[in-house]
Amino acid sequence: MLPVREGRYWLKRIRKGAGHVSLKKSRFYDYAYYSMKIISGISVSPGVVIGKALLFLEDQPEIPRYSITRDTVEQELKRFVEAAQGAAAELRLLKESAQGISREQEGIFGAHLLMVEDPDFHYQIKARLESKYENIEWIVWEVSRELSQKLVMSPNAYLRERAADVSDVSRRIIGRLLGIKRFSLAELSEDVILVVHSLLPSDILTMNKTRVKALAMDTGSRTSHAAILVRSFGIPAVLGLSAATREISAGDILVVDGEEGTVIIDPDSETKKNYEGAVERNKKTAGKFNSLKKLPAETLDGRRVAINANLDMPEEAGGASLYGAEGVGLFRSEFLFMTPGQSAEENQFRSYSTVVKAMGKKPVTIRTVDIGGDKIVPGFHGSDEANPLLGWRAIRLSLSLPEMFKTQLRAILRASLEGKVKIMFPLISGIEELEDALRFLEEAKAECRKSGQDFSDHIEVGTMIEIPAAVMTADILAEKSDFFSIGTNDLIQYSLAVDRGNEKVNYLAQPVHPAVLRFLKRTIDAAHNRGIPAAMCGEMAGDPLLTPLLLGLGLDEFSMAAPAIPRVKHIIRGVRFSDCQKLAEEALACTACKQANELLRGWAKDHLKER
Ligand code: PEP
Ligand code: MG
Secondary structure (H helix, E strand, O other): OOHHHHHHHHOEEOOOOOOOOOOOOOOOOOEEOOOOEEEEOEEEEOOEEEEEEEEOOOOOOOOOOOEOOHHHHHHHHHHHHHHHHHHHHHHHHHHHHHOOOOHHHHHHHHHHHHHHOOHHHHHHHHHHHHHHOEOHHHHHHHHHHHHHHHHHOOOOHHHHHOHHHHHHHHHHHHHHHHOOOOOOHHHOOOOEEEEEOOOOHHHHHHOOOOOEEEEEEOOOOOOOHHHHHHHHHOOOEEEOOOOHHHHOOOOOEEEEEOOOOEEEEOOOHHHHHHHHHHHHHHHHHHHHHHHHOOOOEEOOOOOEEEEEEEEOOHHHHHHHHHOOOOOEEEEOOHHHHOOOOOOOHHHHHHHHHHHHHHOOOOEEEEEOOOOEOOEOOOOOOOOOOOOHHHOOOHHHHHHHOHHHHHHHHHHHHHHHHHOEEEEEEOOOOOHHHHHHHHHHHHHHHHHHHHOOOOOOOOOEEEEEEOOHHHHHOHHHHHOOOOEEEEOHHHHHHHHHOOOOOOOOOHHHOOOOOHHHHHHHHHHHHHHHHHOOOEEEOOHHHHOHHHHHHHHHHOOOEEEEEHHHHHHHHHHHHOOOHHHHHHHHHHHHHOOOHHHHHHHHHHHHHHHOOOO
16 A cells, blocks of 8 residues: 555545535535645656645736738848747757756757747748738747647647647747746745646756646646656656646645645645655655665565566656666657658657667667557548457558558667667567568568668567467467567456456456466466566556566566656565465466455555565
């Protein structure tokens, strides 16, 4: 049980409309908070913080709008070019000052710089100015707003998030045109919990990070720049709160619970005391976790496993090392296929190289693209599939688009010279698919050789085990694989026939279902019989309650969201492998999920109590 969750019992559940408690206006009418409100969002960065709210409301400057004459067009354009140049110089400075410190910062400032100097952006501004004859501030605002609205409307989450970058850049240029100097979060002189509607990436990069103790934001998701950055800075954060800036007033005392994804406003004294206890315990644990960073993930009786990070975007690589990842067990490459033009070989090569270089000598496992299914990408998929989860996705899509597949493979091969690269194929259902994928890999290698592009001779190639058919033929697949990586998110979905995105049936997606446990055992045994390692990169690998069980089943490598690493490593270092093996045997003998869950909880209580 996580310490922060102990606070939950203060949230007393009452029936809607109960008369004796006066409820404050809240989205959560079925909870009574005698004097406090609770709002709920998405937990994107763990940790619990109690502190004072600072409302940082984007004081959108009044943008003047007036007509200009034909004669002044040149003059307005000159003002724009100067403002853009000034903004570019500012961004260059910020990028340089970030160099070597953080790749995220470098990357974001680099992207903003590209936009400020983008000829197409300049062309659009000029064309609009010459057709509308309005002042340049207004033109910049209008063009940027249209651009960001287009992005916001995109069905693609990654593109939606890029709208913040457009606003950031246009704000920088308009600020220069209007001669506005904004209050900067770099100037904070006291500890605060930052409450915002949205936060531009450059605000996060330049803010005084020792003073911002937590972040509560109306907007944002797990893949937003804001989420990635606060995670990499280790600032606890809850995003997607919708009403934080409406419900919270400046100076309010808040509890930001980055584990539960909640913010408590004006906690009563008992709740506060309870959370203070949690903060103290977390501090102690954080100290302990920090000291674990360089230590191996090894049990008390000497069983050593690898503990790696899952990455969705290259910007996350810096954070992975901060949490003590020994490598990248899953680098999802889908982001490259979501933005038009990004999947060109050079661009893919740059992205893979960024991560491989950032990880130094540590291994980076790049998964070939897994679009389709729940990761629909416009341009690839229409609405013509009745069952996308059983349809044209992952390796099936790659095999049917050889040029696209080989472009990706060549980019990965070339990046292999920068460090230690592994490749893995998603959603393999049988040996023919694996053999076809390996054949394309050989063709990609031949093409690289032909064009004089070098690559490493030591690239391991793995198979993702995500389909029951792959489990049942794991002995056959192992013959042609250097490693297995179990994708439990899909394996559970396909084993139990539970759509992983459907909330109505999600309760059935039980990692400890007897079928799932037997599949895991069968896969790990098949790998070991053939002398190859068994890794896991599904969410199960990062769940601390399941760590002893997975150890006991013989898992060799755990790959998870980077912030989950310290806790899992802490557990690994505190248990005996022999005890875990017994636990795994008992879990495998359970006939129902409830029984297995109780077994694991009881075991954790008995074996992990002092931690
Ligand atoms: C999985 O299925 O467990 C996995 C890691 O892949 P994804 O979540 O990207 O489908
Ligand atoms: Mg998967």
